[in-house]
Amino acid sequence: MAQSKKDKETLEKLKEVGKEIYRQISSGESPAYELPVRTLNNIYFDKKSFTIKLGDKTSQRQFLNVAHTRKFMQTMLVASEIKKIINEEATVSIRDLYYALKHTIEGTQENTFEDQSESDPIIEDIEASMNLLREELHLAASSKGVIVGNMKIKDGKDTIDLTKMGSGGWGVPSNVEPDKIEIKDLDAEFVLFIEKDAVWKRFNEDKFWQQNKCILITGRGQPSRAERRLVQRINKEYKLPVYALMDADPWGMYIYSVIKQGSISLSYSEEKLATPDTKYIGLTVRDVETFKIPKEVTIKLNKLDEKRLNEMKGYDWFKKKEWQEEFRLMKEKAVKLELEALSKKGIRFITETYLPQKIKSNDFLP
């Protein structure tokens, strides 16, 4: 069994938790453990690292407190199952884990878990308290993105050349941690993180990554953890800038913010997922004028867009004047713009004119 160093460390951490509980029981203490508080009042935007972070408030979970007993039991079950999974060198989905642990406790009518909404927060507790990603706990999150470009991936015995994927791409796996996946022979000048799969396909068909020496990735809408983690690794390991290409609407801009500094719900993991170096290359409402995009292909903002826009204006990470100006303009013009709308200017306008011009003129939002 060739367990990675990381796995051995994780197993050690898990064993220590178990040993401590065992010690407490043996010495007649009430079994308890400490875990970080994951509610809003312990989550903040760290302006220095430009990342959403978890504060240092903690709470105790006590077995002999009836309000905690069920969750205590569930935590022990999940931790022990994770140990088993790592030992078996498998990775399972969080849904698998839920099913594997669900049973009626002998001699009672009580189930260990009623549904997955009970086991998921326990997993998050363990991630946060052990400061480990769920991938490091051998739990697979979903991943749906694809990547191509001037680099290779070493994954187990396979070396995957991302310049030779044809019109498809490499489907990003759930776990892209360094002990699983090595990034090799990277020869690129930037990463282009594209919101939409259809647009990614256009860039890939035009072999944009070849002429422009870059990496093309899409998360097909809101990216999964794996796509974000992989981009963070490329950014950190190769000092590559990351450009995000999104629809000019509140949704696209929000996705950008998640790529850049993370989300509140994953605050405890954002240090390993967020890429604060990311820049917003487009689309912007200002592009409509700059690139003379016909009015017919813009879309009127609806009520929901306006509401979302107002919320986003208040977010700490959108306080920079460039973003406030873009939001103001969007509200004033009351329009949004999809990436596909650039097709009005020609099939290859986006790859041959729009993108190169934006990069050349350093026309980014921060």
Add this chain to the structure above:
Amino acid sequence: MAQSKKDKETLEKLKEVGKEIYRQISSGESPAYELPVRTLNNIYFDKKSFTIKLGDKTSQRQFLNVAHTRKFMQTMLVASEIKKIINEEATVSIRDLYYALKHTIEGTQENTFEDQSESDPIIEDIEASMNLLREELHLAASSKGVIVGNMKIKDGKDTIDLTKMGSGGWGVPSNVEPDKIEIKDLDAEFVLFIEKDAVWKRFNEDKFWQQNKCILITGRGQPSRAERRLVQRINKEYKLPVYALMDADPWGMYIYSVIKQGSISLSYSEEKLATPDTKYIGLTVRDVETFKIPKEVTIKLNKLDEKRLNEMKGYDWFKKKEWQEEFRLMKEKAVKLELEALSKKGIRFITETYLPQKIKSNDFLP
């Protein structure tokens, strides 16, 4: 310009349509063309080929009939844009196409298209009347699936070895037509079409395709056209059986039926998309007993499931006695079962016990 034979044929077909309209105009006739009726009363289940098909009713679209004029204009626009796209050797999404053609007609207040729901049916009209897939018209449908296994894909200059994808897979592109993609060196005994990505990942992690000589594909829920077309091609070109592995619920069973004989909405293309040879390997409600799956991990049918189950019982393609018996049992037991529930029996139960036993004992539903 290296246009494929297929593209030349498609362009020829498009030009003929244009020439005929031109001839009509020149000779003072009312411009018109014929197209197949795509309403329910012209769609049927062909028991011989076991596929959903379009009947032979047709209708005329006349320029000088005010009820048809707008659609006539739109059809000409779409056909002419498709000709341009093929000539430029590009592929665009149907959303791109909509934007590219949207404009206010000179001297009027009228837009060519108000939104995409106007251009999509026109594309379907052209597909149906020319008997071409939209991929052959260089229009990209979305695709989200991944594939691995004992085969190679030749795509342009790249040869992609699907045994060397690491823990990821090859992201299936939109267009998998023979003039774009060649299936090579296939050394497998069956195709396993898995409903869920998380389950596909389990099979891929266990290198199931290696030990069991097979191809593993998932469409991540309801598969896109590309995944279905690729599986049809493998089935036809290599005479490989296709097994579908789905949740034991009305939704999973419906997805199976789409893979096998197609859907009503794509009836005009099912000849090229459906794989009537597909067999249903599981899950079934009967499996609960056969494999002694604990009651706690089954889920109670809800009202919506029951309604869907009753509808499905009436479908022509589910009339076989084995399916009627399965539906009866599901109703009687009032339970459904997810693939992940097998994790209750062990992390690798599904790959090491369940699947091999089902195949060995030929325990399929037709």
